[in-house]
Structures are given as structure tokens and as C-alpha cells.
Amino acid sequence: MRGASRVSLAALGDQLAAEDITSATVATRLGNELFSVVGLLDSEHGLRRALGDPGKPAAEKGAVAGALLHGKITGRTEALVTAAVESHWARLGDLVDAIEELAVGAMVLAADVDNSLDDLEDVLFRFSRVISAQPDLRAALADPGLAEDRKHDLVGALLDGKVSAIALTLITQVVAHPRGREIDVALDMCAGIAAQRREQLIAVVRCAVELSAAQRGRLAEALSESYGHKIHLNIVLDPSVVGGMSVQIGDELIDGTAASRLAEVRRKLAG
Numbered sequence: 001m002r003g004a005s006r007v008s009l010a011a012l013g014d015q016l017a018a019e020d021i022t023s024a025t026v027a028t029r030l031g032n033e034l035f036s037v038v039g040l041l042d043s044e045h046g047l048r049r050a051l052g053d054p055g056k057p058a059a060e061k062g063a064v065a066g067a068l069l070h071g072k073i074t075g076r077t078e079a080l081v082t083a084a085v086e087s088h089w090a091r092l093g094d095l096v097d098a099i100e101e102l103a104v105g106a107m108v109l110a111a112d113v114d115n116s117l118d119d120l121e122d123v124l125f126r127f128s129r130v131i132s133a134q135p136d137l138r139a140a141l142a143d144p145g146l147a148e149d150r151k152h153d154l155v156g157a158l159l160d161g162k163v164s165a166i167a168l169t170l171i172t173q174v175v176a177h178p179r180g181r182e183i184d185v186a187l188d189m190c191a192g193i194a195a196q197r198r199e200q201l202i203a204v205v206r207c208a209v210e211l212s213a214a215q216r217g218r219l220a221e222a223l224s225e226s227y228g229h230k231i232h233l234n235i236v237l238d239p240s241v242v243g244g245m246s247v248q249i250g251d252e253l254i255d256g257t258a259a260s261r262l263a264e265v266r267r268k269l270a271g
Contacts, residue, residue, distance in 0.1 A: 005094040008087035012098060015083055016105055019076060024114040026076075028166060031106035033077040035173050037069070038100045042179065051085040052095045058086035100179070101193060107170045108194045116164045118232075121194045121202075123167045125234040127159070128187040141175050141183055151176045201229045206238040206257070207245040223247065 001009055021027045041048045047068075051061050062082045069078050080102055089095045111120040131138045141151060155172045163171075174186040181189075195202050203223055205211070211219070216233055223231040227249065240259055247254040 001090065001094050001097070003090045004088040005090040005098070008084075008089060009094075009098045009101065011087065012080065012084055012102055013105065015080060016102055016109070021109060022113060024110040024166065027106050027110035027113060028169065029074065030077055030080075031103045031110065032169070033073045034080065034099055034103035034106060035177075037073070037077070037081050038096055038103060038179075039177065041096045041099070042177075048096065049092065052089060052092040054088070062086040101189075103173075104170065104190050104193045105197070107166055108190075108197045111164070111166045111194070112197055114164070114166060116166065117194060117197065119164060120167050120170070121191055121232055122234075123159075123163045124171070124187050124191040124194065125202075127171055128184045128191075129236070130158075131183050131187070138183065142178070148176050195232055198230060198232075201227060201231050201249050202234060203231050204234045204236060204248045205245055206236045206241050206248075208237070208239060208241045208243065210237060211235060219247075223249070 019030075021030070041051070050056070051065060053061070062085055065082050065085045066078060069081060073081075081099065084095060084099050084102070087095075087098075089098070108117065108120065111117045131141070140146065141154065152172055155175050156168070159168050159171065170190060171187070174190060175183055178186050191202060201223075203220075205219065216235070220231050220233055231249075241257045242259045244256040246257050246260065
């Protein structure tokens, strides 16, 4: 998002944070209700255009949203949606995207309150890796012709009993409703919001062998000192990494693998 949309999204995030929710159940319900609103706006194009019309007064759009949703969702959810439709957006799609990000943020809040935020981040990353490594599974979950309940069943068969209820709910939601994105992109969006909850960055670490807990701790501490943020490590075992490791944080790649050094030597020899 850019310009006015970024400012509006930040204000909505502050409003969510100000709710001071201390119950995972309450936060989960908030997330589910916001996801329902996203589904409604995605399916009702006329309503989406009316609520996102920059030419209409904010109060008028808020009144329409309130009349439509009052009594069907909790007051907390209604207040957030009303604030969203009354905000300024650079483009129409940003309104619905913002409500979706609020929904993900509510689920992340539920995990934080439930002391399972670390697990949620790990599950999102691991499931994204599974999707990337299994083209048939990826194609099945992305198939627009596969009914929503079948996608729910498929995700449940893969994850039920292996992850928290919050993680299962969030992953099922973004898999069943990717909203035009690749599934791994949707999962990455959720992981990014989870990282923001703890004001930390995500480092994807590729190495040939598993790191010990002590090694992980030292690496996370060193990266945190370097970047001035808490760092969450996502470890990828990669046999092509002959020695050392590579670390990617956002668009920045810190490559210290033996394979990369060997490739550099070969390039120099060829030159």
C-alpha cells in the first residue's frame, strides 16, 4: 500500500492494538468476523464500490456499513469495519486488503495471548515450504474448481492435531480464500504480520545440517545486534550448501556458503 492507504492501515492497526484484548477466544472471534466481512466485500462488488467510493462522505459510508452489519457481528468488529470504510484509500482494493490484514492481525494477537506466537510463525513457514515442495498439493489447494469445504478438509487432514487451533484456522482461511494470490504469498503475508507483532524481522537461514539450539541462539543474537531488531530464524536444510550458511532478511542476502565461494572462484577463473 502507498500514500493515504498506508496511513489509514497504520491507524487501523493502532485501533486494533488499543482494544487491549487479553483473551485468545475474543481475538479469534474478532479475526473470524473480519474474515467474514472480507468475504462479503469480495463477493458483493456493488457494496464494495459503494463503501470504497472516495466521492461519498465518510460518515455516509460508515452509516451504510453499520446498518448492514449491526447485530450480526460484535461491536468491536463493527467499529473496526466502520473505521475502515470511513478512512481514505489510494485505490478501491486497499479497503478490503486492509480489513483482511486486520483479520490476520487479530489471529496473530490470539496466538500472542495464547503464548503460541513462536509456534504460529514456525507453522506458517513450514507449511509454505511444504506447499512449495509439493506441486500436486499446491495445484490442488489452488484449484478454483475445488469446493471450499474440500479445501478445508484437505488442510485439516494435513494439519489437524499437529498445530494449534489458531494456526489451523488462519492457514485454512488463507488457503481457501487466497484472493488472487499464490498460496505461499498469502502465507508470507501472515508471517510478516506475525513478525511485526513482536517488532522482529524474519531471517531465512539455509544450511546443510541442523543448527543446535545454542547455535541458533548465537546467530539470532548476532543478527539482532546487527539489524537493531529482534530476529526470528526460519531454518531451511539445503544439501547444496556445502558449508557455512546463507541468511536472507527481506531483500538482503548474506551468503557465506562454501558453494557460493566456490562459484565465485569459478567465475574468476573463467574470467
